[in-house]
Amino acid sequence: MALLPILCFPDPRLHKVAQPVQAVDARIKTLIADMFETMYHAHGIGLAATQIDVHERLIVIDISEERDQPLVLINPEITWASAEMKVNDEGCLSVPGIYDGVERHEAVHVRALDGEGQMRVIEADGLLAVCIQHEMDHLLGKVFVEYLSPLKRNRIKTKMLKAQREERR
Ligand code: NI
Secondary structure: OOOOOOOOOOOHHHHOOOEOOOOOOHHHHHHHHHHHHHHHHOOOOEEEHHHHOOOEOEEEEOOOOOOOOOEEEEEEEEEEEOOOEEEEEEOOOOOOOOOEEEEEEOEEEEEEEOOOOOEEEEEEEHHHHHHHHHHHHHHOOOOHHHHOOHHHHHHHHHHHHHHHHHHHO
């Protein structure tokens, strides 16, 4: 397994649209293992392939406290979303240190392949529903700060660029 570098906002590669995974083969299984290792190492609860500069529709999630409930979503499609919306504070491994409120569907049903290539339907609410919607946005090239006001987004952009410059020194 290997730790993969995570792209940081405002890297333009975060805005690429991911293509469907063609086959759940050895390459994808290695990628899944590496993505889990990378996500756990960074103390995240979700990671989309887009964030590691792989533009295929693949997401790993684990919202459990014990970090022992890995969930793989390949080619996910939302089949139902609740009319009820809710604002939750979100963060993102690609926007370290920033947390802000985003409105999402309170519950969603998602159809996706799992890590073995089996079709599954996941009925999610609460944190899992938020996480799935956040990660699926990544696959469309969308980062959560894009839901915030232009003023806030620009402030975050400036802060991130400054932090990235300082890191390089
Ligand atoms: Ni994210």
